[in-house]
Amino acid sequence: MSVMSNVVNRIAWDEKGLVPVIAQDANSGNVLMFAWMNREALEQTLILKRAVYFSRSRNRLWFKGEESGHVQHVKAVRMDCDQDVLLLLVEQVGGIACHTGRNNCFFEEYDWDKQDWHVVAPVLKNPDDIYKS
Amino acid sequence: MSVMSNVVNRIAWDEKGLVPVIAQDANSGNVLMFAWMNREALEQTLILKRAVYFSRSRNRLWFKGEESGHVQHVKAVRMDCDQDVLLLLVEQVGGIACHTGRNNCFFEEYDWDKQDWHVVAPVLKNPDDIYKS
Numbered sequence: 001m002s003v004m005s006n007v008v009n010r011i012a013w014d015e016k017g018l019v020p021v022i023a024q025d026a027n028s029g030n031v032l033m034f035a036w037m038n039r040e041a042l043e044q045t046l047i048l049k050r051a052v053y054f055s056r057s058r059n060r061l062w063f064k065g066e067e068s069g070h071v072q073h074v075k076a077v078r079m080d081c082d083q084d085v086l087l088l089l090v091e092q093v094g095g096i097a098c099h100t101g102r103n104n105c106f107f108e109e110y111d112w113d114k115q116d117w118h119v120v121a122p123v124l125k126n127p128d129d130i131y132k133s
Numbered sequence: 134m135s136v137m138s139n140v141v142n143r144i145a146w147d148e149k150g151l152v153p154v155i156a157q158d159a160n161s162g163n164v165l166m167f168a169w170m171n172r173e174a175l176e177q178t179l180i181l182k183r184a185v186y187f188s189r190s191r192n193r194l195w196f197k198g199e200e201s202g203h204v205q206h207v208k209a210v211r212m213d214c215d216q217d218v219l220l221l222l223v224e225q226v227g228g229i230a231c232h233t234g235r236n237n238c239f240f241e242e243y244d245w246d247k248q249d250w251h252v253v254a255p256v257l258k259n260p261d262d263i264y265k266s
Contacts (some may be wrong), residue, residue: 006249007243008250022155024164034218041167049245078243079241079242079243080167080238080241081235081238085238085239097147098214099214105213105214106212106220107214108212108216109210109212110211111213112179116139116140122213
């Protein structure tokens with residue numbers, strides 16, 4: 001199975017050949033994380049129906065869950081009005097998307113009274129138990 | 134009222150002084166749009182409790198709704214684990230976030246059978262009626 005080039009060519013890839021990607025839990029609606037894809041990552045995501053990102057820090061494809069087991073099964077891939085952002089609707093294996101062991105990465109919230117950030121979501125699993133050596 | 138610098142300094146601003154921002158409807162959970170902020174945009178957002186982005190195409194602050202009236206009232210501002218992405222929970226005035234007149238910008242979805250994108254959300258208001266000259 002291959003991905004037709006017209007699908008990937010619709011995307012307005014940025015100057016680095018990347019597109020921003022938002023992953024949302026298809027069931028809870030929680031925004032889980034934000035990452036990037038290159039062409040190959042999108043193709044692999046569409047073929048495998050599993051989230052594959054491009055890791056800018058490691059400069060390689062990142063098969064989400066490859067170390068943690070916290071795979072994201074992709075139920076839908078949506079594109080925005082400028083064709084330069086993607087939204088994935090996913091089923092999050094283990095209910096943990098964040099490397100800190102939380103459901104999602106957006107766990108600090110601004111407190112208008114204290115005028116500072118504060119943590120609003122619990123650690124569900126110790127990262128040391130997620131990433132065993 | 135001013136925004137304490139420690140709040141803005143927590144953000145890992147990119148090489149252009151920007152941070153990606155996801156806007157999510159606080160009630161429906163729909164991901165509405167994706168945009169960028171610079172320091173001033175974030176400060177104005179926290180002060181006004183209204184979404185203020187930085188428009189890269191116009192190279193200036195973009196007070197969301199300034200032309201369309203489709204203001205976003207900000208209920209919460211969250212920061213991710215790397216401090217380099219923000220998530221806004223907003224009340225979307227008019228129920229329309231997208232300049233195409235749709236609820237949100239992510240209205241094209243990949244169809245695995247047809248292997249192509251297709252539109253999955255209706256136009257709620259004619260853009261000609263939104264952006265009157």
